[in-house]
Amino acid sequence: MELFSDEYYMNEALKQAQIAFEEGEIPVGAVIVSKNKIIARAYNQTEKLNDVTAHAEMIAITSAANYLGAKYLPECKLYVTLEPCTMCGGALFWSQIGKVFYGAEDPKRGFRKTNVGILHPKTELQGGLLAQESEKLLLDFFKKLRN
Amino acid sequence: MELFSDEYYMNEALKQAQIAFEEGEIPVGAVIVSKNKIIARAYNQTEKLNDVTAHAEMIAITSAANYLGAKYLPECKLYVTLEPCTMCGGALFWSQIGKVFYGAEDPKRGFRKTNVGILHPKTELQGGLLAQESEKLLLDFFKKLRN
Numbered sequence A, B: 001m002e003l004f005s006d007e008y009y010m011n012e013a014l015k016q017a018q019i020a021f022e023e024g025e026i027p028v029g030a031v032i033v034s035k036n037k038i039i040a041r042a043y044n045q046t047e048k049l050n051d052v053t054a055h056a057e058m059i060a061i062t063s064a065a066n067y068l069g070a071k072y073l074p075e076c077k078l079y080v081t082l083e084p085c086t087m088c089g090g091a092l093f094w095s096q097i098g099k100v101f102y103g104a105e106d107p108k109r110g111f112r113k114t115n116v117g118i119l120h121p122k123t124e125l126q127g128g129l130l131a132q133e134s135e136k137l138l139l140d141f142f143k144k145l146r147n
Helices: A006-022 A056-068 A086-095 A131-146 B006-022 B056-068 B086-095 B131-146
Strands: A029-034 A037-043 A076-082 A099-104 A124-126 B029-034 B037-043 B076-082 B099-104 B124-126
Touching: A006 A029, A006 A037, A006 A056, A006 A076, A006 A099, A006 A131, A029 A056, A037 A056, A056 A076, A056 A086, A076 A086, A076 A131, A086 B086, A099 A131, B006 B029, B006 B037, B006 B056, B006 B076, B006 B099, B006 B131, B029 B056, B037 B056, B056 B076, B056 B086, B076 B086, B076 B131, B099 B131
Parallel strands: A076 A099, A099 A124, B076 B099, B099 B124
Antiparallel strands: A029 A037, A029 A076, B029 B037, B029 B076
16 A cells, blocks of 8 residues: 655645635635545535534544544544634544644634643644645635635 | 523423433433524434534534524524533534523533633523433433443
8 A cells, every 4th residue: 555645645635625715615625544545535615515514624524434434533644724623623532533634723713722632632733734835725715705 | 472481492402312312322402592493403413423523512503504594693592401512612603603501511521611712702601501400311321321
């Protein structure tokens, strides 16, 4: 089985964010990887689904659990282009996911603003992966929205 | 239109929790009320759906938005038998729901353990509604699980 880099997987998450962009959704994308294989791809669909809970991470968690037939994801890695919000951080806690990589930081809505560890104690965390690319997509989106 | 009390609606949420209990799910139930009408009823289905995100509140929020054809729920009230967790608190933030009533407290997983206001600043909060009934159902469930 070929091994891919973390940048490769984050780039796949960015492709999901690009789809969101093209569909008029806030461009956030995510993939979940199990044993070097992408088992879930998702992008933010809050507008299309008319559902505030339809963040990329939430859809990816549900999709990965479906794929694996298992509720918990301790051997999985999530790659998401934006720091997860409190809701998604809480969902990641319940999933017991192995590692979370995120791209751009979200100081306003990101889960890291709270005083308590929102993620599961066994979940590793790494931020800043392809952060510039992710941030550029978000800035482009909001610039386009204003025009 | 007949007006019902908050206890009436919380009792309807307890009925949902009872269904969860009977289906072997952690017994938490919720209803969402708009203009004195129950527009969503839901109970925890994490086992049945094999999905850690399938909490009663999450399902109720999605369901209420579907019913109203609107993503935001500022004129709605949520009645949930247990204090929402961080994930559900985050989802309630995004929904901008008007008021949250909960029954039993959840000091370990409840959203109130964080230092930042997780709910939307316009969301009112009232705890302790039929708390004993809700707690009894949860205690009975875990007692049954241990036996």
